[in-house]
Amino acid sequence: MRVRFWGVRGSIPVPGPSTNRYGGNTSCVEVRPHDGPPLIIDAGTGIRRLGKQLMQERFGEGRGVAHLLISHTHWDHIQGMPFFSPLYREGNRLYVYARQRDDTHLRAVFAQQTEDPYFPVPLDAMRADVDFRELVDGESFSIGAARVACTRLNHPWIAIAYRVDVDGASVVYASDTAPFTDILLEHEFIERPPEPGAPLSPEHRAKLEAMRAGLVDLCRGADLVIYDTQFTPEEYRAKPHWGHSTPDDAIAVALDAKAKTLALYHHAPARSDDEQDAILATYRRRLAGSDLELIAAYEGLEIGLGEHDT
């Protein structure tokens, strides 16, 4: 399979000279098995250019099928979807997967994005067929030859991580998540962060430990783990309730899971290319001598994994 990064930024797109190298588009990763339809993880603004490329293939003839795995529906993970060209071509088919919500059908959440007065073309007027598949935590399923599994993450309103196994290789996408140590993030709005070191309730501690164990299982032996590392440790201490991790948290999970390569991902909007280089260099020094390879995801990065592609 080939994994290609189309958007690596968190929160909001950030155009400008200081993001030219890593890229300013929000979250979108393409996972292309050797045979079968493309899998797309998240639909941030990066999906716009992916859509243009897909239109050069079967999608331009209205014969394309793609599977879109959504981690969660915060804007930076879905805001590119109305600009995904294949949706405007009759005959194309898009399957959208996301976590089941208690109160709302998934289609209704996505329909709201393109309702009046926010966007001129409502979902129902888009010409491609769009099917929604609601997932429950821990579910696994097949897409062609690919096997997909998911587990929940620690993020406001709840996000899920995905693992794709195909062509004898595996990739995990774990964004967005806070570490599993200080605060449980679910449906409640948390106005102020807890005091540093404040004890967790036994119930919350158990839930967080189970969540982390589920994620480590999902990452077990993965060839590539793509992980939300929006924060530096200092930034995390100020905003533990925002639902993002540091490279330290990502490295700990990747090492526990004996993953092969870890990609820093979901970079903070204010992070310049030079700052991101420095973060990568710092953590690479710390990992010297370890078997874990560390990279920082950038727009246009393409990685071949497994049979056919390595």
Next chain:
Amino acid sequence: MKVRFWGVRGSIPAPGPDTNRYGGNTSCVSVAADGARPIVLDMGTGLMHLGVSLMATEFGRGQGRAAVLLSHAHWDHIQGFPFFPPVFVDGNAFSIYGAGRSPSMLEGILEGQMNPHFSPIYTLKNLGAHIELHAVEPGVPFDIDGVRVIAQSNPHGSTTALAFRLECGGRSLVYAPDVGYPAGGPSEAVLALYRGADLLIHDCTYTPEDRAERLDRGFSSYEDAAGAAIRAGARHLVMFHYDQDYADDDVDALRDRCRAWLDAHGGRDIALTAAAEGLELDV
């Protein structure tokens, strides 16, 4: 009045090396008039960068007041709002003026953006700043600290967008984003709004060829913008809201063709500027 451009792009932010010169952020313009609180035109992603600069002023201490004029609520005109640092500071106050039959309709639109499915903010009530909403009635002037503001409604595809005229100290500036005129061009009411403007910031999304292919999207070509400027006797036309696929070189070409079109159609005396992020103009 001092005008500064924070986002000049239409539809969706367009990051990348080929948009570095004009900028890839979506619509946001700020206006500073003597003695008036800052006036912000639209809240695209450029708003975040305006917000960062405001935090170095009284807005960082929770003593800031600003007004926002909202042309319409398509995403590219509101998507910067949840990332505008001053709205998280207790004590700051924002008056948002937008289209809508009532302030509660406008509130519903902004609430929809903050809804927990889409945003970790959950609801407007979690913003620290005080937000006051005003429904704008086209043709009825109102005052912001001595700046006279009047709006008219323009057709924009299947919907409408407001254009605003700001007058202060005998000078005038018009902000007209997102407009697709019918075959006859702007309405009389809209031409009256533009009339004699010292600065006309006008939608200039497309070349005429691209506009012809995408008529239903409700945007202007440079011919539409230049034609409106000539008919209204504007002094200075500012091109704005470029298509997300136009690279810097494409915008250069758009400006050159617009200049030539103005010169050939009686607009030789109209100054022309292609808006770019960071550009400041005095009115």
